[in-house]
Amino acid sequence: MSQKKVFVVLLAVSSVSLLLHRGGHLIWTMKVFRLDCPSLQVHPSPKPKHTSIAFLKTHKTASSTVQNLLFRFAERHNLTVALPYQSCDHQFCYPRPFSARFVHPHTVPPRIITNHMRFNLSELRRVMPNDTLYVTILREPASMFESLFSYYNQYCQAFRHVPNGSLEAFLADPWRYYRPDEKDSMYARNTLTFDLGGDKDHAPSDGDYVSSFIAGIERVFSLVMIAEHFDESLVLLRRLLSWDLEDVLYVKLNMRTSGSKQNLSNELPAQIRDWNALDSRLYDHFNASLWRQLDALGPECVAREVELLRAARDRVVRGCFGGQLPQLRPATQIKNKELRPWQPSSKVDIVGYDLPPNASRPEAGAGRGPTTSASS
Template sequence: MNWIRKRGIRKRCIWLLTASVFTIPVILQILNSTRSHDLTAGSNTLEPRNHIAYVKVHKAASSTIQNIFLRYGYQRNLTFVLGRSANMYPNVISLTESITKYNIEPRPPNKSFDILCSHVIYNYNAFRAIMPRDTVFLASVREPFEYFISTLHYFRPSYIFNISDPDPISVYLQSPARYEPQKVKYSMTNNRMAFELGFPKELFHSRNLVGVNDYLMKLDREMDMILVVERLEESVVLLRRLLHWQLQDILYLPKNTFKDMRNETKQKLNKNFIIRNDSKEKYMRWAHLDYMLYDFAVQRLDRQIQNQSPDFQDEVRHFKLVRGRLQEFCMQTSRPYRPDTLIIPSSAWNHEFVADSLMCAQMTLIERKFINEVRYRQYGVAVDD
């Protein structure tokens, strides 16, 4: 057993060294890239950018970020790309393929699409075919092991939890390929972030480092920004600058998080759920693509922040303060002593604005209900919830 363990560690070290040989040139190329993503600080004086294509990656703060786009678009009567009304899940276009003429509703008469923010697999050409030329391309990612834990909580994959053992997670991590669905598109734990961001299917089998880095370079050319969950407030402030929006447009309350579930739900989901000290190391060996994607996104975010004006971190601190005040205000909705409005004074980064019960209601509205509201406005069709 010791020999096997040492051999596994040696194999992992060799993989990491090999990965670094291929990844470092890619990072240097990205750092020297001449592509300009318009991340300007003075967004209060520039025309807002209203055409958004957001890749809603599962368990990567995507419901929280989606709510920002739903509120913004709904308030301005913008047109959303929606899945077919017959779909079981209103907030899903497809979990296995990109956009086709068969899985989205047609454009309303005399309108073009403005915002895409429902679940669908990324494909640049498919997105570009239905979105305006000036569309901003966005996505979000999360530290892969944290993603894995969140997926276990939320989806309870049967191919893992049906393993006949008191500790199915550890058994699965010993040999994930043995238990995974045969087709990658049916898995939520086989480098799912990479799958949803459109990585070529052959890379899930070959793990070819040249191919992975080629695709990361492709994403660097296509994506205006990739938000990072572990640095969400920085990411969202950068997003505000990219889109030339107002501070109130990008405020959010966390949605679909495990800690917000009721205690009885948590107890049910935690049944037979054991994470051991070596679980992360084992998962890292399996999630090669997701880890390379995540490292790429973090380094890219760092680069974009470094190119910001000196007041960027001051704006982030201001955003955190305002968001905290808004969250406290909205969480008091049912209390009789809560004031009707919350006035946010002007600052170097925002005009004075007023938060009210409607703003809180839209921030806390369940995404499938929000999508159904959008669907009714666009198509006059109400879908049973």
């Protein structure tokens, strides 16, 4: 995607946020939690909201949703967000390891950093404050790889070599098509491991390497979210940052149509997990870790928080879309060109929403607050 289009999209998202925020904070009648859930109150603690955050935006994991939550939070609280030099496009010169020199000087010193990068802790510490909290998100490797294969089919050389763009053909003999040093090879094997700064081609049988890599992530990242349990992850994120409920409301964008997705049946998921064995170890470890944290808070308390989040989200969205939940539309049917999602290729259909004509004039009493974000 070109630099110009990226910033046009970001401008559109910011404009929508401003429209939906007009008039102040979100107002609604909140349900009351029982006293045995003190950590999950609508305002979780008297502590001030945490504002120093480094979010490692991984690929095809719903990370754009989290990114736009952070963009919106920064906008509301007048926080500086680190942005890359124009020569890095909309990413911090990915797939090169992150360097402090990739950050545009007009966005220094930042409080939040969230664009795609390959993780490099020492360089991030040169840019970010000492109290920065590190967060990232993972996705189940089989569904993630299917999405990567579909999305980057025209860009990743390993995928372009496959006859008829067949995922089955690639998985039957991946070393026939995959070259570790080839352009965009990071999309074709252990993408999560690569994004987190690891060696995507390290032998998964090397248990010491895998254990050390996972332990390093645990030491640095205060929270590893899981895409399949996104709302539950937001419960933990909100608690970690001492944020309000309205700070984590969202609407999904950047989604593929069902016709652009391949159903994974029979042996395909196992083949994908075997080919992406390092990512599979990462995901399984941190998925289990997420549920240990949720269990420690109490399943009933978490369930009530998730229910409240979803109800509040739907109420605000209805207020912003004329009382109805928004309908997904193909990009060609979205009248506002600035809100049309980018189409990676003719084989992939990304759908989005069109704002109603009166979006800038909310009805009296309609819910107002943050809604717009995106999901990879």
